[in-house]
Amino acid sequence: MGNVSPMRHLKDVMNTYPTMSSWARFCIENKGLKDMPDWPSWCFLPSSLWAALVWRQNSSPESSDFDFFEEGGFLSVISAWRYSKGIYRLDASLLSALTETDIAEELPSELFQRMPEWSIYVESPGLPWAGTPINGFWASLDWDYTSNNQYLWFVLNSDRGLLPFCIEVGVKSIEELMRKAMALMYEKIKSSNYNVTEESVRQNFQELRSLISIVLYLCSSEPDVDPMLMPKIAYRESLFREGKKGSYLFTPEKPRVFHVGNTLGAKLRSTESLASGRTVKTHLRRAHWHGFWKGPRSGERKFIYRWIPPLVVEGRPVSEVLEV
Structure with a gap:
C-alpha cells in the first residue's frame, strides 16, 4: 500500500x-x-x-x-x-x-x-x-x-x-x-x-x-x-x-x-556530541517525566508536568587527569 x-x-x-x-x-x-x-x-x-x-x-x-x-x-x-x-x-x-x-x-x-x-x-x-x-x-x-x-x-x-x-x-x-x-x-x-x-x-x-x-x-x-x-x-x-x-x-x-521540538532537538544533538567525548566519569542522565501539584491545598490545584530531556553530567577530560 x-x-x-x-x-x-x-x-x-x-x-x-x-x-x-x-x-x-x-x-x-x-x-x-x-x-x-x-x-x-x-x-x-x-x-x-x-x-x-x-x-x-x-x-x-x-x-x-x-x-x-x-x-x-x-x-x-x-x-x-x-x-x-x-x-x-x-x-x-x-x-x-x-x-x-x-x-x-x-x-x-x-x-x-x-x-x-x-x-x-x-x-x-x-x-x-x-x-x-x-x-x-x-x-x-x-x-x-x-x-x-x-x-x-x-x-x-x-x-x-x-x-x-x-x-x-x-x-x-x-x-x-x-x-x-x-x-x-x-x-x-x-x-x-x-x-x-x-x-x-x-x-x-x-x-x-x-x-x-x-x-x-x-x-x-x-x-x-x-x-x-x-x-x-x-x-x-x-x-x-x-x-x-x-x-x-x-x-x-x-x-x-x-513543528515540535526544533529547539529541544538541537540541544539533544549537542548533548549527544558532548557525551561522545573522552572524559572521566562523564555520564548521560536519562530523560524522565517530572510532575507536581501547584496551588493551595484548600483551593483549586493544577497538576504541572514536564518532560526532562537527557542531561550530560560532565566529568574531567582525560588529558587533565593524565597531567595530575
Missing part, C-alpha cells in the same frame, strides 16, 4: 461513510437531549455513537459486536481529526528520546484530557509496530457513556493499511494503565491461534509505551511548540461557526503542521 497521507485516508473514509458529517451534526445538536447522551468536552463524539452509524449502514448477520466496536472507534478518531487536521512533526532527536523514556509512576491518566485537539496525527517515520514501520498515527480520547470509562484510541498509518486499537485509561495512573495493557496482551497469548510469544508481547508493550510517551509530551505543560501556534483547548467549547446559510461545523481546508 505504501506511505499514504492522512488526508488521503480521510477522503477514503468519507467516501465509505458519506453521511458522516450529517450524523456528527445531528448528535452534537442533540447532545444531552431525549435519548442522546451527554459527554465531556474533551471527546468530540463517543465511539458508541459512531458504532450506531456503522450498524445503520453495514448491519449484516455476519457482523459482530466487536466489529461495530472497532469500526466505531476507528471512525471516532478519523472523523474528529477532520475538524482540526493537525499534523505534529517531531524533531527526529526528540522523537527518539521520547521513545526511550520510561513512564513515571506519579503521572495521572487524566493528563490525556489535555490533548491539544480532539484527534491528533503524529508523523513517526520508521517507528516500529509488530515488525512493521509506521509512517504516523492518530490518537484520540474516547468516552463510553454506558460504563463511564475512558479509552485512548490509536489508528496506526502503516504500509499494511490502517491499524486501530484502544487501551482503557480510566484508571488512577498511567503506570497502572500500562500494567493493565500488559496483562491484556498476555491474555491474548492464551486465546490466540497465531504464533504469539512472550517476547513478541514484551516488544509490543515497549512499542505501545513509545506511542504513549509521544502523546504525553504533546499533553505536557510546556511542549516545545510555538505557543502562538499551538491550538488552545478552549476552542472545543465552540463547535459551530456562523455562515451565510446558518451555523455549520467548521472543517479546515488543509492540514496544519506543527
Whole structure:
C-alpha cells in the first residue's frame, strides 16, 4: 500500500461513510437531549455513537459486536481529526528520546484530557509496530457513556493499511494503565491461534509505551511548540461557526503542521556530541517525566508536568587527569 497521507485516508473514509458529517451534526445538536447522551468536552463524539452509524449502514448477520466496536472507534478518531487536521512533526532527536523514556509512576491518566485537539496525527517515520514501520498515527480520547470509562484510541498509518486499537485509561495512573495493557496482551497469548510469544508481547508493550510517551509530551505543560501556534483547548467549547446559510461545523481546508521540538532537538544533538567525548566519569542522565501539584491545598490545584530531556553530567577530560 505504501506511505499514504492522512488526508488521503480521510477522503477514503468519507467516501465509505458519506453521511458522516450529517450524523456528527445531528448528535452534537442533540447532545444531552431525549435519548442522546451527554459527554465531556474533551471527546468530540463517543465511539458508541459512531458504532450506531456503522450498524445503520453495514448491519449484516455476519457482523459482530466487536466489529461495530472497532469500526466505531476507528471512525471516532478519523472523523474528529477532520475538524482540526493537525499534523505534529517531531524533531527526529526528540522523537527518539521520547521513545526511550520510561513512564513515571506519579503521572495521572487524566493528563490525556489535555490533548491539544480532539484527534491528533503524529508523523513517526520508521517507528516500529509488530515488525512493521509506521509512517504516523492518530490518537484520540474516547468516552463510553454506558460504563463511564475512558479509552485512548490509536489508528496506526502503516504500509499494511490502517491499524486501530484502544487501551482503557480510566484508571488512577498511567503506570497502572500500562500494567493493565500488559496483562491484556498476555491474555491474548492464551486465546490466540497465531504464533504469539512472550517476547513478541514484551516488544509490543515497549512499542505501545513509545506511542504513549509521544502523546504525553504533546499533553505536557510546556511542549516545545510555538505557543502562538499551538491550538488552545478552549476552542472545543465552540463547535459551530456562523455562515451565510446558518451555523455549520467548521472543517479546515488543509492540514496544519506543527513543528515540535526544533529547539529541544538541537540541544539533544549537542548533548549527544558532548557525551561522545573522552572524559572521566562523564555520564548521560536519562530523560524522565517530572510532575507536581501547584496551588493551595484548600483551593483549586493544577497538576504541572514536564518532560526532562537527557542531561550530560560532565566529568574531567582525560588529558587533565593524565597531567595530575
